[in-house]
Amino acid sequence: MKTAENKDWKTVSEIDLIYKTKIKSSERPLITSSRSAYALLRDCWDPDKIEFIEQFKVLLLSQSNKVLGIYEASSGGITGTVVDIRLLFAAALKANAVGLIITHNHPSGKTDPSQADRSITRKIREAGELLDIKLLDHLIVTPEKYYSFSDEGAL
Template identity: 80%
Template sequence: METAENSNWKIVSEIDLIYKTKVKNSERPHIASSSYAFTLLKGCWDPGKIGFLEQFKVLLLNQSNKVLGIYEASSGGITGTVVDIRLLFAAALKAGAVGLVIAHNHPSGSLLPSNPDRCITAKIAKAGELLDIKLLDHLIITEESYYSFADEGAL
């Protein structure tokens, strides 16, 4: 006879770590510069939202800086968005990413990073160090241009 104590394993949630893709490694975009990352990200942005509300996206990269996927970490309001770093890294770990390029848009059109922009960059970089997932860049994008933390020596 099975006791309640012995059957508790049946009510525990199962966790499965899996990353499925139909894209061959040879067909994945290779991120070699901030300008190419901007071009790729801008192409994935909804043109109706880039100048309207702030969103935060992540390029998940393999060891060769090839794109494993793009994760939309947050979609917020006109002047900001909140990023849950735990969910960002859950996506990175699930995809087996070893590098990240994070990006968010400024609907105002300003390319200057704010103090919260600098803080979230530092927080993500620090968390990535613990997980051996390197933050390669943080792009602030607008409809016309971008700011690269890496290119400007701010990373």
Template identity: 75%
Template sequence: MKTQENSNWKIVSEIDLVYRTKVKNSERPHVTSSRYAYTLLKDSWDPGKIEFLEQFKVLLLNHSNRVLGIYEASSGGITGTVVDIRLLFAAALKASAVGLILAHNHPSGTLIPSDPDKQITRKIAQAGELLDLRLLDHLIVTSENYYSFADEGAL
């Protein structure tokens, strides 16, 4: 006798963890400074949005600090954006990243981190420790310059 419980296995979703790249490791950008990370990130930003709305991106790095990819974690409004840390770490784990450089823009052009900026940085750093994912830096990006939490000793 078949019961409803026994046939439910057919409707369970399958999870497949795959990271595909066409870029050789030797061809990936090698991040050696906050300035270079800023350059890579700024080049990935839509120039029409950097001074218009706030976005949050993550540079995913391998053990040699070579870039595996850039993940756009969120896109928000004029004065803020909400980052779902679970999705951020899902992307990092799927790419087999071991290092993270966070970045978000301030459309106002200010380079001073807000209290929410500091809070999300701490929260991601703590979560990363549990997963052996190092938070290397958090950059505030504008079209003209950047602020580095690591360079300023705020990490």
């Protein structure tokens, strides 16, 4: 059996930890309620898609509930989208987030959560607990209204 000549395979790959930001904390939007989160999200949602395809986004928040960024976790079809929780938390960790507000739209205009909505909320909440990243809310948004899991006691 011939030994591999390149020994790089023995070295564990690593991630460099750095934190770069282009926005001062004082310039970041502050989330104080589900209403303020909805207002921010509604302004950031593509109006050509909110009633067309389902999208899943994440508000990444600092310790003081300032928005670090919005991560689009997935974009799907008319009736659903698939969220990879590992990618969601990779984005949260890279952004140095300590809190999350997850959100998705219902192109139908109805804001009632489905069983799949409840299931993904539970999974993300439980995964966040392991990483000390708190799930603060899950909003289902439409152009005219929203449903807040937190406000409704469903979180």
